[in-house]
Every structure is written in C-alpha cells, then in structure tokens.
Amino acid sequence: MAPTPAPEPEHLEWKSLPQAEIERLIDAEADRNGIEKPQGYKVSFHYNADVESHHFGKTHPMKPWRLMLSKQLIVGYGLQYAMECYQSLPATRQELARFHTDRYLDFLGIVNPLNMEDWKAERDRFGFGDDCPVFDGMWDYVSLYGGASLQAARTLMSHEADIAINWSGGLHHAKKSAASGFCYVNDIVLAIQEMLRHHARVLYVDIDVHHGDGVEQAFWSTDRVCTLSYHKYDPEVFFPGTGGADETGPPHSRDEGAHHALNVPLDDGIDDEQYGDLFRRITGAVIDAFDPGAIVLQCGADSLGGDRLGRFNLNIKAHGACVAFVKSRCHDRPLLILGGGGYTPRNVARTWCHETALAVGAELRGTLPAHIPYRQAFMGEDNGAGLLYPELHNIEGKRHQNRHSPAGLARLVENVLTQLRYVRGAPSVQMQELPRDYSRARAEAEERFQEELMEMDGVAEGRRRRKEKNVGGRGEFR
Ligand SMILES: [Zn+2]
Numbered sequence: 334m335a336p337t338p339a340p341e342p343e344h345l346e347w348k349s350l351p352q353a354e355i356e357r358l359i360d361a362e363a364d365r366n367g368i369e370k371p372q373g374y375k376v377s378f379h380y381n382a383d384v385e386s387h388h389f390g391k392t393h394p395m396k397p398w399r400l401m402l403s404k405q406l407i408v409g410y411g412l413q414y415a416m417e418c419y420q421s422l423p424a425t426r427q428e429l430a431r432f433h434t435d436r437y438l439d440f441l442g443i444v445n446p447l448n449m450e451d452w453k454a455e456r457d458r459f460g461f462g463d464d465c466p467v468f469d470g471m472w473d474y475v476s477l478y479g480g481a482s483l484q485a486a487r488t489l490m491s492h493e494a495d496i497a498i499n500w501s502g503g504l505h506h507a508k509k510s511a512a513s514g515f516c517y518v519n520d521i522v523l524a525i526q527e528m529l530r531h532h533a534r535v536l537y538v539d540i541d542v543h544h545g546d547g548v549e550q551a552f553w554s555t556d557r558v559c560t561l562s563y564h565k566y567d568p569e570v571f572f573p574g575t576g577g578a579d580e581t582g583p584p585h586s587r588d589e590g591a592h593h594a595l596n597v598p599l600d601d602g603i604d605d606e607q608y609g610d611l612f613r614r615i616t617g618a619v620i621d622a623f624d625p626g627a628i629v630l631q632c633g634a635d636s637l638g639g640d641r642l643g644r645f646n647l648n649i650k651a652h653g654a655c656v657a658f659v660k661s662r663c664h665d666r667p668l669l670i671l672g673g674g675g676y677t678p679r680n681v682a683r684t685w686c687h688e689t690a691l692a693v694g695a696e697l698r699g700t701l702p703a704h705i706p707y708r709q710a711f712m713g714e715d716n717g718a719g720l721l722y723p724e725l726h727n728i729e730g731k732r733h734q735n736r737h738s739p740a741g742l743a744r745l746v747e748n749v750l751t752q753l754r755y756v757r758g759a760p761s762v763q764m765q766e767l768p769r770d771y772s773r774a775r776a777e778a779e780e781r782f783q784e785e786l787m788e789m790d791g792v793a794e795g796r797r798r799r800k801e802k803n804v805g806g807r808g809e810f811r
Pocket residue numbers: 541542543633635673674675811
C-alpha cells in the first residue's frame with residue numbers, strides 16, 4: 334500500500350521543527366517519489382559542505398552557494414537513500430601537482446587578499462584578475478572540489494560505484510599553470526589521469542555552454558582521451574573563443590592526438606529538440622567509434638535557458654536527456670558525472686537534482702517539497718513558481734533568437750562523423766594485438782605529451798590569455 338503523504342508544513346513552520354521530524358518528512362518524501370537503491374548498479378555521491386561557504390566576491394557570477402541549493406533539493410527529495418554518500422577530503426598538494434606546475438601551486442598556496450598587492454606580476458602571469466580573483470580560503474576551495482573529483486574517480490576505478498557524482502567539480506577552463514574562466518585547478522584532468530591508470534581510453538563529454546578548453550588542451554597530444562565539447566562558439570565575443578569545428582587535435586596525423594579533440598560549435602538560441610538530436614547522433618557515434626573504457630560527463634548548467642551568462646534556450650529535461658543518453662550507452666563502463674558552469678543558482682540546483690535522480694533511476698514529482706531550506710529561492714513567478722521543471726526556454730527578456738538551421742546542424746554532425754573515420758579502432762587494436770609493446774609505446778607517447786604540455790604552457794597559454802583579456806566585459810562570458 335502506498336504511504337499517505339504527510340501534510341506539508343509551511344516553510345517558516347518547517348524551520349522550527351526538531352531534527353527527527355525533518356528526517357521523518359524526508360523519509361516520507363523519498364517514499365512518495367519511490368526512491369530506492371538502483372537495481373544492478375551503484376551510484377556514489379561525493380561532497381564536502383565546506384565548499385559552499387566560499388565567496389569569489391559580491392558581484393562575481395560564480396556562487397558556490399548554488400552547490401548548497403543543489404544539495405538541499407537532492408536531500409529534500411530523499412535521493413541520498415539511493416546513493417552511497419561520501420564526504421570527500423581535500424586534494425593534497427601532491428595530488429594537484431600531478432597536473433599543475435609547482436610554481437603555480439606555490440602561488441595558489443601563498444596568495445591571499447591581504448598580501449595580493451605584493452604578487453602583482455604573478456597574478457598576471459597565472460591568469461588572475463576579475464574573472465579569477467584572489468579570495469579568502471582559495472586553496473581550501475580548490476583542493477575541496479579537486480579532492481571530490483579524485484575521490485569519485487577512485488570510487489569508480491575500485492568498482493565501488495558504477496556512476497559517481499561530484500557537482501562541485503567540472504571546472505574545465507583551468508590550465509596546467511593558470512587560472513581561467515572562474516576555474517583554478519582542473520579537477521577533470523586530475524580525475525581523467527586517475528582513470529587512465531585503469532583504462533586505455535577515456536571519453537570526455539562537455540555540455541557546458543563554454544568550450545571545455547582546459548581539458549582539451551591537457552590531452553591534446555594523446556589518443557587515450559577523446560574530448561567532445563558542445564558549446565556556444567564565437568571567437569570574437571564569447572569566452573574562451575576556442576573550440577571551432579576545425580580544432581580537431583594536432584595537425585599531423587602521425588601525432589596520436591590527431592582527430593581526438595571533437596568540437597561542436599553552436600550559435601545562440603539552440604532549442605531542446607535540436608540539441609537533443611545533435612547530442613544523441615554525435616555522442617552515440619563517438620562512443621561507438623572510440624569505445625572508451627570509462628566516460629566523464631561535464632554537466633555545466635549555463636547551457637540552460639535564462640542562464641545569467643549562457644546563450645541557449647534549453648529546458649532542464651533536455652539538459653538531463655544528455656545525462657540519460659550517456660548513462661544508457663555506458664553499459665559496463667564507469668561514468669563520472671561532474672558539475673561545471675551555471676550562473677542562475679536556482680536553475681543549477683533544479684538541474685543537478687534532476688540529473689542525480691536520472692543517475693539513480695528515480696522520477697521526481699514536479700512540485701518542490703515544502704521542507705526545503707531556502708525554498709523561497711524557488712518561489713514566485715520569476716523564480717520558477719515552486720516547480721522543479723519551470724519552463725526556461727521562453728523567459729521574457731532572456732530568450733535568445735535561434736540562429737540554427739537544419740542544414741547547419743547537419744554539417745556539424747557530418748564534421749564529427751568525418752573525423753571519426755580516423756578515430757575508429759585506433760588505440761584499441763594496438764592494445765589487443767601488441768600488448769607487450771603497449772606500455773613502452775605509452776611511455777613514449779606520454780613523454781611527448783608532457784613535453785608538448787610544457788611548450789603549450791608557455792606559448793599557447795600566453796596567446797589564449799591575451800584573447801581572454803581582449804574580449805568585452807565579464808558579464809558576457811563563462
Ligand atoms: Zn560555462
């Protein structure tokens with residue numbers, strides 16, 4: 334017999350309830366939504382609440398409290414009962430140094446708002462400024478989100494989970510030796526490095542509205558990671574200005590990384606149907622061709638309609654459909670789900686709550702439970718009227734004109750399919766046919782890859798950063 338839903342207390346009344354009563358309400362909510370551990374697979378959730386309290390500055394669009402809102406929705410629906418929940422530990426300096434340079438980490442560790450004037454040259458060199466300010470507790474913040482992604486990757490690699498989630502991660506712009514686009518350390522690169530210890534190939538898929546440039550650059554010269562990014566592209570006015578259709582990896586086909594950077598550059602206003610069709614056709618073909626051992630999905634929520642910085646018209650369920658599609662194509666492959674951008678906090682929270690539900694196979698009722706702290710952030714017509722899935726594609730004053738034509742979209746699909754002819758079978762054949770040569774070939778490729786990284790670190794990074802500085806005001810980016 335279905336349990337009778339408890340009468341929902343008013344928000345203010347709820348605030349004064351004893352803990353036991355709150356827990357009873359959450360239990361009842363979980364029952365009401367039929368939330369239980371998924372059959373046949375495990376989902377782990379990685380989080381450390383200390384990450385919420387950090388502030389980039391009052392007017393900065395990146396608000397770590399969006400993570401608190403997300404967590405409150407996830408917990409309010411009772412989704413924690415369907416997952417293994419881990420309190421993540423901060424990444425150590427040694428762990429961060431697996432990707433980032435010592436001189437960059439030295440700086441991250443020492444600079445603070447009180448001494449930052451003494452470090453002017455370093456701040457410029459390492460990409461600090463309006464987008465990436467020095468703030469109180471910066472080291473704690475970066476090591477917390479980095480540590481959560483590392484823990485999630487390890488949980489997958491030790492088969493303790495099949496899907497692992499870290500909404501505080503996904504900070505795809507950070508470079509080996511520079512902060513960029515609100516990102517200080519690249520937790521995605523660190524997690525993928527961890528996964529490469531166990532899998533020959535890892536696929537990275539990025540649905541943030543911005544190009545996943547930091548991850549692409551980190552694995553530019555290797556065929557062990559294929560990066561696939563869907564993003565708004567305009568080299569003149571939209572950050573980071575990279576990720577065109579012709580940016581496919583190193584130009585020489587003898588370089589292992591050639592054709593393993595896949596980009597789907599989009600224009601303003603793409604809608605649910607267009608995005609879904611494009612995503613399924615391209616991502617499906619890439620999974621088939623590359624045949625990764627593990628998949629990482631960056632779920633930046635700035636690709637939603639109405640986002641403070643984004644340019645698309647997507648609704649929450651269309652964004653989530655990308656997660657559902659990748660999950661459906663994973664089969665036995667471990668899947669790491671990460672956050673990313675997202676600058677309208679209430680909609681970031683709705684989306685990541687919905688996507689947590691998709692991960693565990695739960696369907697949530699569309700009215701937000703009354704027992705959610707800060708429920709007022711979701712109330713009122715302008716804030717989504719207390720619904721989990723308010724319409725975001727047609728918000729007055731925020732709808733972007735759709736600049737996509739069927740022919741243009743077909744060309745994007747064709748472009749990726751053409752590149753996949755080069756990807757097909759490449760590294761997997763070598764692994765099966767030449768197992769003894771494999772590790773030596775890998776070590777050589779790894780060496781070349783590290784050399785190139787160091788080179789890019791100096792040259793390309795300077796070019797990219799100049800470009801970032803030249804484009805318009807901050808409000809237009811990320
Ligand atoms: Zn973004």
